[in-house]
Amino acid sequence: MTMNEEIKNTEDTINEQEMTMAELIAQQESLSEKLYKKEIVEVPVVQINQDYILVDTGAKKEGAIAVSEFEGKTLPAVGDTISAVLVKRGSDERPSILSHKKALEYLGWDICKKAYEAKERVKGTIVQCVKGGYIVEVFGVNGFMPLSLSELHTAYKHYLPVGAKIKAQIVEFAKEKQKLIISRKQVLEEDEAVRREQVLGEIKEGEVLRVVVSKVDKDKLFLRFHGIEGVVNLENIAWKEPETAISNFRRGQRLKAKLLKLDKETPRLEFGLKQLFLNPADALKRRYPYKSSVKAVITKVDAENGVECTIGKNNTKGFISPFEMGRDFTAKEGDTITALVVGVDPETFTVNLSVKKYDQVQNRKVVAQYLKQAPRPTLGQLLQDSFKTSTDEDNK
Numbered sequence: 001m002t003m004n005e006e007i008k009n010t011e012d013t014i015n016e017q018e019m020t021m022a023e024l025i026a027q028q029e030s031l032s033e034k035l036y037k038k039e040i041v042e043v044p045v046v047q048i049n050q051d052y053i054l055v056d057t058g059a060k061k062e063g064a065i066a067v068s069e070f071e072g073k074t075l076p077a078v079g080d081t082i083s084a085v086l087v088k089r090g091s092d093e094r095p096s097i098l099s100h101k102k103a104l105e106y107l108g109w110d111i112c113k114k115a116y117e118a119k120e121r122v123k124g125t126i127v128q129c130v131k132g133g134y135i136v137e138v139f140g141v142n143g144f145m146p147l148s149l150s151e152l153h154t155a156y157k158h159y160l161p162v163g164a165k166i167k168a169q170i171v172e173f174a175k176e177k178q179k180l181i182i183s184r185k186q187v188l189e190e191d192e193a194v195r196r197e198q199v200l201g202e203i204k205e206g207e208v209l210r211v212v213v214s215k216v217d218k219d220k221l222f223l224r225f226h227g228i229e230g231v232v233n234l235e236n237i238a239w240k241e242p243e244t245a246i247s248n249f250r251r252g253q254r255l256k257a258k259l260l261k262l263d264k265e266t267p268r269l270e271f272g273l274k275q276l277f278l279n280p281a282d283a284l285k286r287r288y289p290y291k292s293s294v295k296a297v298i299t300k301v302d303a304e305n306g307v308e309c310t311i312g313k314n315n316t317k318g319f320i321s322p323f324e325m326g327r328d329f330t331a332k333e334g335d336t337i338t339a340l341v342v343g344v345d346p347e348t349f350t351v352n353l354s355v356k357k358y359d360q361v362q363n364r365k366v367v368a369q370y371l372k373q374a375p376r377p378t379l380g381q382l383l384q385d386s387f388k389t390s391t392d393e394d395n396k
Helices: 003-036 100-118 185-201 242-246 280-287 355-372 379-395
Strands: 041-048 052-055 063-066 081-088 097-099 121-130 133-138 141-146 165-174 179-183 208-216 220-225 228-233 254-263 268-272 293-302 306-311 316-320 336-345 350-354
Touching: 052 081, 063 081, 081 100, 097 100, 100 121, 100 141, 100 165, 121 141, 133 165, 133 179, 165 185, 179 185, 185 228, 220 268, 228 254, 280 336, 293 350, 316 336, 336 355, 350 355
Parallel strands: 063 097, 141 179, 228 268, 316 350
Antiparallel strands: 041 052, 041 081, 052 063, 081 097, 121 133, 121 165, 133 141, 165 179, 208 220, 208 254, 220 228, 254 268, 293 306, 293 336, 306 316, 336 350
16 A cells, blocks of 8 residues: 555544534533423433433533333343433533433323324223223323223222223323323223124024023013123013012023014113923924814813813913803803813913814714615605506506
8 A cells, every 4th residue: 555545544534523512512412402492302221320411412511310110110230222301401510300201201292192183092000090080101101090981881889900901092182281090991891892792793593592691580581692782572571470480580691582683783682591492382283283172171160251171181371261161052161061172372372172063073973864864755755656656457
């Protein structure tokens, strides 16, 4: 390398150093200017002692950040860069006091504003339980979450522990008033709506579902299916004596129910319990077909209202209306009669009988039997036969 080349390289190195120093000075001046304007700055950690973290602010003395601001968090290491904001300006004798926590809070307000305007969800941490709600930290900012906005349903006490992580939405924002209102309920309602839609999309009317009794009233039974409320009206509790049957159910009882109606808009479910079993009226119709004859024992006779009776070994209830007794009905209590089945009452599950129609059927049978016999000769036939016999004798 020639002498001229060495001189040129030396000059280039000096120029680069001068530019680097100029940039450094400008950077420090810019850092100091932002710092004194109480803007958020990024400062490198130069030393850590028992009480303070010392950072380079570009001034003669380092800035100091209290170690207590990192309570519960990992302390930064020497050489790390952290965010800070000026709290108290220093002098030649004492360092400037900076705050990392306030810097995060300032940044947090900006982030919270964006989340509030975009109606985005935020993550928060319960830091304190206070009267009427919680103090929740969101992006370094402490907000308030009322008890009324903490649970899906109305809450009258604290259920969330300190340190709990939650998802919420910012429902009120006012930086100038240092006001930040958090709602966990809104997020829970949105998630619940999505879950309900998914559950309702997987079921259909006519299916038998496993449910839990949530409430028992005199005329209704309330059921819960995957958190969705449903109802069983009294007429769908049981085929017989529903008023008595409903009193046998208890809150928390698990059972099966048939889905009768599904309203996805409400959403509301209507269930039936008696539909799980065969309708007794249908069973009676199968056991006692229409126009079949049965023997019944009379239990009560009322000429105006009708006759009550029992049928078969199971003492199935039977009834004969005054119109179906017939003119010659003279039976009394304890008598056994034969009657014709004319129907089943679907409300009282009583077999309706008719003695009148039974007698009519029997009379028709007698007539039919008579008609089947050889016909008797008429008077003309008898006279004709007699004349024929006389003529035959005269010819002989």
